[in-house]
Amino acid sequence: xRLRIFLLPMLLPVLALRLAQAxxxxxxxxxxxxxxxxxxxxxxxxxxxxxxxxLSEMSGGRYRFESVYIPxxxxxxxxxxxKLTMVVSWVHPRFFGDPERTRYFWTGPLMDDESLVVSxxxxxxxxxxxxxxxxxxxxxxxxxxxxxxxxxxxxGDITRIxxxxxxxxxxMIGAHRRLDFTVVDRSTxxxxxxxxxxxxxxxxxxxxxxxxxxxxxxxxxxGQPALYRFLxxxxxxxxxDSRWRAPPPRAPGKQxxxxxxx
Numbered sequence: 001x002r003l004r005i006f007l008l009p010m011l012l013p014v015l016a017l018r019l020a021q022a023x024x025x026x027x028x029x030x031x032x033x034x035x036x037x038x039x040x041x042x043x044x045x046x047x048x049x050x051x052x053x054x055l056s057e058m059s060g061g062r063y064r065f066e067s068v069y070i071p072x073x074x075x076x077x078x079x080x081x082x083k084l085t086m087v088v089s090w091v092h093p094r095f096f097g098d099p100e101r102t103r104y105f106w107t108g109p110l111m112d113d114e115s116l117v118v119s120x121x122x123x124x125x126x127x128x129x130x131x132x133x134x135x136x137x138x139x140x141x142x143x144x145x146x147x148x149x150x151x152x153x154x155x156g157d158i159t160r161i162x163x164x165x166x167x168x169x170x171x172m173i174g175a176h177r178r179l180d181f182t183v184v185d186r187s188t189x190x191x192x193x194x195x196x197x198x199x200x201x202x203x204x205x206x207x208x209x210x211x212x213x214x215x216x217x218x219x220x221x222x223g224q225p226a227l228y229r230f231l232x233x234x235x236x237x238x239x240x241d242s243r244w245r246a247p248p249p250r251a252p253g254k255q256x257x258x259x260x261x262x
Contacts, residue, residue: 072143109215139169
């Protein structure tokens with residue numbers, strides 16, 4: 001009996017390691033490499049990292065979710081080739097041409113959002129449908145799609161200028177330089193309020209949103225029905241517990257998110 005009691009503290013780390021090794025690793029991917037979604041190199045920063053951590057806890061050792069960033073162009077290639085194995089978070093079926101929800105599994109909503117049209121306060125634009133943006137220069141992160149604006153971009157009625165991140169477009173608009181407008185989600189604009197290089201006083205938000213309120217969910221490949229069932233159940237519980245969205249205390253030296261191949 002004494003021998004068993006003596007060995008127990010030594011065995012617990014081994015058992016914990018085996019359980020961790022048994023967990024299936026799932027990449028929880030976002031193509032937003034900016035706040036509030038993802039902050040490269042910062043421990044537990046961003047909603048995607050916090051969602052990954054909470055889902056891992058909820059799985060009871062079955063899954064280990066890893067927050068990663070993937071460029072939209074790379075994601076589109078994986079989807080086109082049928083090689084996607086990761087879960088894509090914070091997205092909507094219309095972002096991927098799947099309004100009938102038949103090409104992929106879709107969970108219930110994680111949150112609601114809306115898309116806004118932002119222009120310089122010195123030259124404000126009021127949005128009244130895509131045609132109200134004719135003749136304007138539009139700044140957007142490379143690879144991001146805007147189906148309602150694509151026909152006008154294709155004909156040259158709207159000039160699209162790719163930028164590295166949405167905050168670059170907002171900075172250029174604030175300086176009234178090269179761009180006439182950009183499109184940004186309310187969640188992102190709220191998160192960038194404290195960005196030092198963005199002065200919201202120099203920006204004008206159109207009174208009419210570009211889109212009605214929409215849901216942000218998770219896309220799951222059709223080949224992973226068991227994972228989808230877990231996530232579908234988890235989302236229901238997450239809606240009644242908003243504590244996971246709050247940033248946890250920082251732990252020096254721990255990386256919560258990483259990038260995958262561009």
